[in-house]
Amino acid sequence: MSSLQNITADNVVPLRVNKADRPWTHLDDLESEAIHILREVAAEYRNPVLLFSGGKDSTILLRLAEKAFRPGRFPFPLMHVDTGHNFDEVIEFRDRTVERLGERLIVRTLDESIAQGRIKLKHPNQSRNAFQSVTLIDAIDEFAFDACIGGARRDEEKARAKERIFSFRDSFGQWDPRRQRPELWSLYNTRVDAGEHMRVFPISNWTELDVWQYIAREKLELPSLYFAHERPVTMRGANLLPVSDLVEPRAGDRVETRVVRFRTVGDISCTSPVESTASTIDDIIAETISARVSERGATRLDDQASEAAMEERKKAGYF
Amino acid sequence: MFRFTTAGSVDDGKSTLIGRILFDAKAVPDDQLAALERSAQMRGDGTVDLSLLTDGLTAEREQGITIDVAYRYFATAKRKFIIADTPGHEQYTRNMVTGASTADAAVILVDARKGVIEQTRRHLTLAHLLGIPHLLVAINKMDLVGYDQAKFDELAAAITSFSASLGISAPRLVPLSAKQGDNVVNASDKMPWYGGPTLLTLLEELPPAIHVNQSALRFPVQLVARVREDGGGQKRLYQGRIESGRLAVGDEIVILPAGTATRITAISTFDGILQSAEAPKSISLEVADDVDIARGDLLAHEASRPRVADRFEAMLCWFADEPFDPRGRYLARLGTRTVSARIGELIHRLDVVTQEHIAAPEKLNRNDIARVRVMLQSSVPYDGYAENRATGAFILIDAQTNATVAAGMIAA
Numbered sequence: 002m003s004s005l006q007n008i009t010a011d012n013v014v015p016l017r018v019n020k021a022d023r024p025w026t027h028l029d030d031l032e033s034e035a036i037h038i039l040r041e042v043a044a045e046y047r048n049p050v051l052l053f054s055g056g057k058d059s060t061i062l063l064r065l066a067e068k069a070f071r072p073g074r075f076p077f078p079l080m081h082v083d084t085g086h087n088f089d090e091v092i093e094f095r096d097r098t099v100e101r102l103g104e105r106l107i108v109r110t111l112d113e114s115i116a117q118g119r120i121k122l123k124h125p126n127q128s129r130n131a132f133q134s135v136t137l138i139d140a141i142d143e144f145a146f147d148a149c150i151g152g153a154r155r156d157e158e159k160a161r162a163k164e165r166i167f168s169f170r171d172s173f174g175q176w177d178p179r180r181q182r183p184e185l186w187s188l189y190n191t192r193v194d195a196g197e198h199m200r201v202f203p204i205s206n207w208t209e210l211d212v213w214q215y216i217a218r219e220k221l222e223l224p225s226l227y228f229a230h231e232r233p234v235t236m237r238g239a240n241l242l243p244v245s246d247l248v249e250p251r252a253g254d255r256v257e258t259r260v261v262r263f264r265t266v267g268d269i270s271c272t273s274p275v276e277s278t279a280s281t282i283d284d285i286i287a288e289t290i291s292a293r294v295s296e297r298g299a300t301r302l303d304d305q306a307s308e309a310a311m312e313e314r315k316k317a318g319y320f
Numbered sequence: 321m322f323r324f325t326t327a328g329s330v331d332d333g334k335s336t337l338i339g340r341i342l343f344d345a346k347a348v349p350d351d352q353l354a355a356l357e358r359s360a361q362m363r364g365d366g367t368v369d370l371s372l373l374t375d376g377l378t379a380e381r382e383q384g385i386t387i388d389v390a391y392r393y394f395a396t397a398k399r400k401f402i403i404a405d406t407p408g409h410e411q412y413t414r415n416m417v418t419g420a421s422t423a424d425a426a427v428i429l430v431d432a433r434k435g436v437i438e439q440t441r442r443h444l445t446l447a448h449l450l451g452i453p454h455l456l457v458a459i460n461k462m463d464l465v466g467y468d469q470a471k472f473d474e475l476a477a478a479i480t481s482f483s484a485s486l487g488i489s490a491p492r493l494v495p496l497s498a499k500q501g502d503n504v505v506n507a508s509d510k511m512p513w514y515g516g517p518t519l520l521t522l523l524e525e526l527p528p529a530i531h532v533n534q535s536a537l538r539f540p541v542q543l544v545a546r547v548r549e550d551g552g553g554q555k556r557l558y559q560g561r562i563e564s565g566r567l568a569v570g571d572e573i574v575i576l577p578a579g580t581a582t583r584i585t586a587i588s589t590f591d592g593i594l595q596s597a598e599a600p601k602s603i604s605l606e607v608a609d610d611v612d613i614a615r616g617d618l619l620a621h622e623a624s625r626p627r628v629a630d631r632f633e634a635m636l637c638w639f640a641d642e643p644f645d646p647r648g649r650y651l652a653r654l655g656t657r658t659v660s661a662r663i664g665e666l667i668h669r670l671d672v673v674t675q676e677h678i679a680a681p682e683k684l685n686r687n688d689i690a691r692v693r694v695m696l697q698s699s700v701p702y703d704g705y706a707e708n709r710a711t712g713a714f715i716l717i718d719a720q721t722n723a724t725v726a727a728g729m730i731a732a
């Protein structure tokens with residue numbers, strides 16, 4: 002993409018007058034780094050895309066994109082890879098947010114991939130999380146995206162902790178952890194050849210607590226699943242499982258209604274809520290500070306399958 | 321936010337040390353502890369291995385070595401930290417350089433039994449070359465030398481004399497045991513002869529190193545956006561991050577490399593308009609004249625211009641598996657500018673262990689560090705790396721494979 006962007010008048014958002022200068026904090030360091038990364042993407046790629054799922058991390062990415070590009074339009078469309086196992090409320094939030102921003106959303110669904118025979122499920126209610134990479138890579142091919150911006154954070158998981166901010170993917174969409182490009186200073190090597198692409202993670206250096214503090218500071222709206230609510234659940238191992246059409250209790254499961262919230266919102270069949278009465282962002286911040294269980298440990302059944310689960314999925318093209 | 325990196329030889333105890341910091345600072349979530357205990361049971365010896373907290377990738381677990389840079393995050397009541405955990409094996413020097421490039425401090429590990437070895441000298445030299453503001457040396461495994469003061473003093477003397485030969489002041493030294501937890505987070509009662517702070521206390525109290533906003537203004541332009549205004553006119557926004565210094569509305573500035581002068585008329589962010597701004601803020605600027613400003617240009621104050629040239633000398637750290645090719649086509653990335661580059665001359669290779677200069681080497685192999693003359697296709701603005709890390713650093717990219725083959729630091 003050329004570094005000149007055309008901004009049309011109907012998309013110009015008037016600039017507000019700056020609020021009283023607040024002291025510079027670690028959130029400002031993180032924000033400025035992320036804006037810098039997003040602007041590098043805009044300058045260096047012909048056809049980038051930003052992955053937006055309606056979750057908290059990608060909601061932050063949208064705010065950062067506003068900070069990087071307003072009063073102009075985003076120099077990329079948004080895309081959601083929909084597993085078809087999403088909470089209705091998250092989809093509704095996704096659409097409302099895109100509408101409010103006036104940006105373009107592309108949706109590609111696993112159902113389409115299944116219909117085309119690109120994904121073969123063993124049984125219809127199987128967790129679809131790991132299959133997202135198939136639909137994602139197909140969409141990257143379809144649109145010839147050369148950069149894909151995602152909201153992954155290094156504090157989420159051990160394999161992610163080693164990933165670069167600009168993370169190269171070969172023409173098969175695969176990540177090779179042993180051949181990562183060294184990343185020095187903030188001089189990113191953005192180069193890709195035709196058919197290859199870059200995954201870019203502007204909030205690599207943010208922790209879960211940073212994310213919540215930023216949401217509080219920016220007064221960002223989120224799906225209400227993130228806040229305490231009553232929900233029928235059953236225990237699976239050490240985790241709670243939300244009972245739904247997709248997750249039907251097995252014989253002997255006790256279904257009970259508990260007050261819970263989600264720390265991540267992903268595929269319904271493998272995303273666990275945690276017991277919590279945190280009903281405001283401040284409550285969540287307090288809870289996150291004292292949390293004794295990591296975000297993925299508490300909530301993602303797919304990562305507990307083996308110590309190397311995430312690394313294997315990432316090599317195959319997963320985010 | 322405070323970034324530090326760790327360096328040491330394989331088995332000096334880096335992973336254990338980081339695991340210990342996280343564990344004693346209570347930054348390890350219960351489920352990760354449970355996973356550690358599970359793997360302890362699997363190995364059958366029942367001891368929890370703190371190094372597993374950072375050794376992330378399967379290949380590493382299988383080989384029992386750290387092969388890449390891993391980033392770790394934790395906070396104490398005083399500070400938020402980012403750790404770049406870098407491997408110590410010689411063939412992975414490039415990862416140490418990577419971790420060091422953004423670090424405010426380096427913690428270099430020495431195994432008390434092995435003393436100052438080649439790798440220690442290499443790490444001290446690299447840390448110095450990369451301009452890491454604070455150097456700390458952790459003398460680890462003190463439990464295996466009976467917490468002996470004489471042993472510590474002997475190592476301290478060796479490190480101090482090596483530092484003097486580098487021309488840097490002696491680093492802070494902490495005697496500790498990562499495995500037993502002595503002097504890492506909690507003070508040890510086994511070494512009453514050491515009156516100093518624990519490693520974590522030192523890290524919490526080091527002054528924030530980079531006073532980016534006190535040095536000369538450097539604003540590399542990332543993007544130019546055209547905005548249509550209500551009256552039908554059009555204005556241009558120059559977007560980027562202030563890498564150092566500060567700027568204000570009304571400032572007279574120069575656009576480099578062209579040297580054109582203009583004046584700042586507005587500074588804005590999504591959160592509103594500003595009268596002034598300083599590093600490391602990301603902003604949009606407007607200027608008075610209809611001048612040509614593009615991505616890759618650098619804005620500075622007239623009184624503190626960077627240098628502008630199409631050649632300079634630099635220290636180059638070669639990363640690629642293949643040796644440097646004098647006929648190779650390379651791209652240099654400096655700030656937001658990418659230009660074709662050639663290495664005109666290999667002036668000398670630095671032996672990082674003996675500090676010796678080997679004049680006019682024929683080759684540059686992986687992990688070699690050399691003083692070179694870089695020739696660029698066009699003139700660029702730059703500073704010496706010692707004056708400004710942001711405008712004095714560059715990377716070299718192989719134009720055919722797109723690999724990052726070297727990191728460079730421009731000589732003053």
Ligand SMILES: Nc1nc2c(ncn2[C@@H]2O[C@H](COP(=O)(O)OP(=O)(O)O)[C@@H](O)[C@H]2O)c(=O)[nH]1
Nearest residue numbers: 330331332333334335336371460461497498499
């Ligand atoms: N006795 C003792 N052993 C240690 C200490 N620190 C690390 N080790 C052991 O040294 C070995 C290598 O440690 P590790 O952290 O994997 O080293 P790395 O290769 O530098 O990351 C392991 O067996 C550790 O248990 C220490 O302070 N005392």
